[in-house]
Amino acid sequence: MRKRGNTGAKRPTLADVAALAGVSAITVSRALRDPQKVSPQLQEQIAHAVQKLGYAPDPAASALASGRSNTIGLVIPSLTNSVFSEVLRGVYDALEETAYSAQIGNFRYAPLGEEKLLLTFRSQRPAGLIVAGTDQTAGSRRLLEEMACPVVQIMDIDPDPIDMIVGFSHHDAGAAAARHLVEAGYRRIGLLAARMDPRTQKRAAGFRTAAGAATGPEREVMTPEASTTVLGGHMMAELLAKAPDTDAIFCINDDLAAGALFECQRRGIAVPERMGICGFNDLDIASAVNPPLTSVFTPRYEMGRRAVELLLARIGGAAEGPVVEDIGFQLRPRGSTATKG
Amino acid sequence: MRKRGNTGAKRPTLADVAALAGVSAITVSRALRDPQKVSPQLQEQIAHAVQKLGYAPDPAASALASGRSNTIGLVIPSLTNSVFSEVLRGVYDALEETAYSAQIGNFRYAPLGEEKLLLTFRSQRPAGLIVAGTDQTAGSRRLLEEMACPVVQIMDIDPDPIDMIVGFSHHDAGAAAARHLVEAGYRRIGLLAARMDPRTQKRAAGFRTAAGAATGPEREVMTPEASTTVLGGHMMAELLAKAPDTDAIFCINDDLAAGALFECQRRGIAVPERMGICGFNDLDIASAVNPPLTSVFTPRYEMGRRAVELLLARIGGAAEGPVVEDIGFQLRPRGSTATKG
DNA sequence: CTGTTAGCGCTTTCAT
């Protein structure tokens, strides 16, 4: 067995490229970062030398010398949640072909995890930061305010962002779901909520406000557990045990909603006639089941993309000052809440 | 509005800590990286100074000086695929509390994307690399072989790994599904496959071999599209159109399988009596639907964890030499293939 | 166990 690893040949440096191109290192550096500052003549020679040597800049050296990295930090509470994987996709897509790359920090909903991550990120001198939500701890908020780079909050909206924000109102979204169910004729509406993070709570609060007398604490089933489809089934069962006359439910996300639907099928409870179901996020599964689930679409991919765009604009010199973008949501009525009787 | 960013106060450096603790910089460096090399006395003073100044090491400077970073690179073809998000979770969990952090490279199934990513990673001098699959291009394979760090391939198994490998045989897994369906009494078995990556193809090949005369090309529906539950429904419809007498299907993953089940429900096709369904991966959805779906469980989270463990062991000095770990899979029979009549 | 000396590869002045 051959020994692994590039034991010989040191990787080429700027100096090597410079020597081969017959210029100085700094000229190569410029040609690579800001080509217009170098004559076309030299650009050509340099490009040739880079090509020939297979030169790739050392990001560590660059970061050290310049005091900033090409990293965009992304701070999220979960990796598995499909909501965040869509955001991630948007972020990565928007970063494609730019000089920047993403670094994901996952604090797994740990109370002090976010602060710890921000400390780590700070030492990396990121070019920009994207953080989920508006409910940072005081410590996190201070860290973010003092960060020497632009910051975008996503997933939620707030008139007083740390720096920039792009998201939507979870309160309004919950309220929209409630109004839809009431308009569809349901009068005893339950609530299924898992993973009680701040945004979940806001949706729940909006729902309660708008549903008014059509709902009540006796029709709520909540758990701190992460939501899964299986869990949705269990929670539906629990709700039916404690409030059997419930005629509709708002589920804080589509996994739960799908699970609730399956539980209804098992029990022979007709959806939407005997039980209306409204989910949240409009995942793929929502439109695939029978009947398809009414859900509230949220622009997750777009939020990721947009956050990066805002960052890049600011890095590129856009004026400082708060930016607040409400990206909206969209109630999508489907068979699971088709007007009652 | 206050100007954002830490405009004043430069961040403290090793030298600042050293001065405050009354020692030299290198001693601080050692105390932080390898405490046993420093007397308890000085450790204390240094810890105190670090605390007081809020010192955090600069990873760029460290990487530049030492010639290696604390980054573990992860090269995967997709971020949205729930299979990879579980792997990610395993990787992040295993990295927790270590000095290393993950850097995700997503090449989105682009033909030359992987090579491009590896080039980028190489310039970062990663501490280790995790790559999905065994079907690298010749260029990627060469890059990986020459990488000056340990490399783990995951998701698949191969007797001749680049360096280390942990995964399972997709061929065998596909074969196991086929045998199960045949043993359950099905005789005209179809195949639904999307996103035809190398592992998908191996599962399909294993399925065909083991199903023998119980399947055939006329019962296969394939597409390069990414698989979704909605797509599973469409593909089921297509299969029923071209081979109406099909009595069971193997779906290359659970999203497809769930979609196929829903399509059967829409058409009043009884599962498992008139149509058996076997999925793949054993996602949460598989056990939540009605009837629950037979599926092949794959240890995705565990693969992510184990890959990191192998890397850390090697970094920590474990002997060189190929490592091949077959982590297995597990057929989980459920209602959707309950023995036929 | 602790310190000194050099330098990692790049970018920032400041000249020319």
Add this chain to the structure above:
DNA sequence: ATGAAAGCGCTAACAG
């Protein structure tokens, strides 16, 4: 438009 010198913050190698 190009270059020379200096140094970013840390660690390797060698002393003591």
